[in-house]
Amino acid sequence: MTSQNLSTQLRALVVDDNILNRKIHERMLNGLGVECMVVANGKEAVDVHFYGQSFDLILMDKDMPIMNGIEATKELRSMGINSLIVGVSSRSMEAEIREFMEAGLNDYHVKPLTTHKLASIIHNINPNYATK
Template identity: 65%
Template sequence: MARRNFGSQITALVVDDNVLNRRIHEKLLESAGVRNHEGVENGKIAVDIHCHGRRFDLILMDMDMPIMNGIQATKELRSMGIGSMIVGVSSRCTETEIRKFMESGLNDYHEKPLNTAKLNSILDKMNPNFTNK
């Protein structure tokens, strides 16, 4: 299945307190064909959105944010039964920090900023879940 057709089936949430990073990641999603996406500035908003019944197939989660960081938000989403693919995206790069973030319930982790190759890698991992959607 072509990535553009596959991308059009995905809903994505970009969670990052830096507006520039959100815009970059949203533009990358659009270039991959993901038209149904939204951006929010902290983990609490991401959790609240899900509490109100919204669901996303892919969540790009920053680690360091005010109010509720990515580790707290990921743990909360997983405790709510959210099975979305959650990908940590952070400038943190020590093995200990990455492991702590992964252990919160991430499916994958990439260093900021995302680029086309990194996003394609994420989408390729998701593709089997969408072949019959």
């Protein structure tokens, strides 16, 4: 447990169809003192919000079955979700990144994420948040 009070602990949702990526991102976020939930596709991300969950940060993969990251981001934004949504993908072509950003992302990073990148993202959400 970090020095953060539970009521001020940041919450993140990791949305990725690759189980290894989900586990890596979850462990890095937990290591930074961020409470984390993981889901395997965009529809599951939309569903957890529909049922009342909320998050400070959403790490959204682009290419997933059932509902991809672009569709999920558009749906979340149409639901009024204002969480920081960061696209995370191995895609680095400018047109693909632009399409993902235009869906409603706040930021985009090419995989793999590092602890340093995640700490920077968390600092942008809350500059006073003390990571482990």
